[in-house]
Amino acid sequence: DTAVSQTPKYLVTQMGNDKSIKCEQNLGHDTMYWYKQDSKKFLKIMFSYNNKELIINETVPNRFSPKSPDKAHLNLHINSLELGDSAVYFCASSQGSDQETQYFGPGTRLLVL
Amino acid sequence: RKEVEQDPGPFNVPEGATVAFNCTYSNSASQSFFWYRQDCRKEPKLLMSVYSSGNEDGRFTAQLNRASQYISLLIRDSKLSDSATYLCVVPRGSARQLTFGSGTQLTVLP
Numbered sequence: 001d002t003a004v005s006q007t008p009k010y011l012v013t014q015m016g017n018d019k020s021i022k023c024e025q026n027l028g029h030d031t032m033y034w035y036k037q038d039s040k041k042f043l044k045i046m047f048s049y050n051n052k053e054l055i056i057n058e059t060v061p062n063r064f065s066p067k068s069p070d071k072a073h074l075n076l077h078i079n080s081l082e083l084g085d086s087a088v089y090f091c092a093s094s095q096g097s098d099q100e101t102q103y104f105g106p107g108t109r110l111l112v113l
Numbered sequence: 114r115k116e117v118e119q120d121p122g123p124f125n126v127p128e129g130a131t132v133a134f135n136c137t138y139s140n141s142a143s144q145s146f147f148w149y150r151q152d153c154r155k156e157p158k159l160l161m162s163v164y165s166s167g168n169e170d171g172r173f174t175a176q177l178n179r180a181s182q183y184i185s186l187l188i189r190d191s192k193l194s195d196s197a198t199y200l201c202v203v204p205r206g207s208a209r210q211l212t213f214g215s216g217t218q219l220t221v222l223p
Contacts (some may be wrong), residue, residue, distance in 0.1 A: 041198065043157065043213040056210055090156055101147075102211065104156035 003027050004105035006091050012111045013081055019109045022076045031055075032074035033092040033102065034066060045089070047075030049074055081112045114140040114176070117203050127222050130191050134217045136201030146195035147202040148175055151216065156191045157200055167210050191221045 004025045013019055022045045025032060033056075048056035049068040063079040078085060091105040119136045126132050145164050148158040161168050163184060167176040172199075173189040184203075188195055203216035 040215070042215055043200070045210060048210070101159045101162070103156070106156050 004091055004093055004103050005107050007103040008108060010109050010111075011107065013113065014113055015081055015083060017081050018077070018079045019081060019110075020075055021089055021091075021110075022036050023074045023105055025072055025091075025093040025103070025105075027093055027095075027103060029093040029095050029103075030071050031094050032068065032071070033094075034074065035090040035092060035104075037088045037090060037107070039087070040103075047074075047076075065093070083112050086110055086112045114141065116205065116212045117201055117214040119199075119201050119217050121215055121217060123218040123220060125220045125222055126191055126194060128191060130186065130221075131147075131189045132191055132219065133185055133187045134199055134201075134219075135183055135185050136214055137181075138201075138203045139182070140203060140205060141179075141182060143203050143205075145204060146177060147211070148173075148184075148186050149202055151198045151201040152201055153197075157213075160199070182197070188219075192218075193221050193223060196220045 007022045031050045033048045035043050036046055046058055046060045047066040051071050052068045065077045068074045088107045088109050088111045090107045094102045094103045117138050124132055147162050148160045150160045151157040159168055161173060161175045163175045163177050172189045177187045196219055198216040198218045200210050200216045205212050
């Protein structure tokens with residue numbers, strides 16, 4: 001029944017490691033997003049894909065690389081993790097129209113030690 | 114002016130009170146606006162959309178003042194379950210590219 005799911009829910013890792021977060025939506029939406037919410041609770045968009053094509057790419061270090069194998073999945077790979085990458089990462093999806101709601105996944109809590 | 118600015122609170126109100134949050138935005142071209150609600154350690158969820166001057170849904174009323182570039186959210190007869198952070202959201206260009214305010218924290222006290 002879960003509309004937007006993410007794995008893992010929690011991720012604790014050492015600096016310098018490479019890790020991936022996966023996202024899947026079963027809503028039939030054609031647009032997916034990655035957001036980062038830092039310790040001050042600011043929620044900022046990182047990337048957006050529409051039908052597997054990158055349409056939004058905010059100023060994000062190139063250690064972050066999104067991949068969309070199909071329109072129901074959007075994964076985020078992070079190379080050479082840094083302390084400042086510790087945050088909650090939310091995946092979201094929406095239908096194509098500009099008026100459509102974005103539905104968020106439960107978040108992945110990343111802690112870099 | 115910041116893209117989206119909210120009073121961070123916290124607002125602590127007794128059950129049954131009426132509480133209002135304001136949000137100002139800088140992009141005068143924005144056509145649609147949203148209020149999202151985020152419970153502690155949960156994901157944001159859409160509470161209300163505002164496309165014209167306002168929107169009402171039960172105890173919640175959102176109003177838009179384009180001339181002054183602010184949006185407000187009014188909660189009447191507040192319940193304990195209304196305790197959450199309320200995020201003002203303004204599209205930047207398109208509704209796919211949302212700018213979130215930092216949120217206003219509400220605690221409803223018994």
